[in-house]
Amino acid sequence: ADIFHKIPFEPGKPNSILARTVKGKGVSFIEDNVKWHHHAPNEEEYRNALAELEQTELKLRLAYEPG
Numbered sequence: 001a002d003i004f005h006k007i008p009f010e011p012g013k014p015n016s017i018l019a020r021t022v023k024g025k026g027v028s029f030i031e032d033n034v035k036w037h038h039h040a041p042n043e044e045e046y047r048n049a050l051a052e053l054e055q056t057e058l059k060l061r062l063a064y065e066p067g
Contacts, residue, residue: 026056 009015023037024030027049030041041049 027052 003017007015007017020031024033025031029045030036
């Protein structure tokens, strides 16, 4: 990401980036649900999450592809 080029990191000193994120963003049944902080999906949940993420990826690709 571009942020890494904008911040003057100093070699040999502690550096950090704080990010405001949404846990599980993009998966309807996981997003912003504290249960998923410590829960692994079963096979069906995994397949459903992957399908949602693939749909989101496709929409983003179509929105940003030139032409």
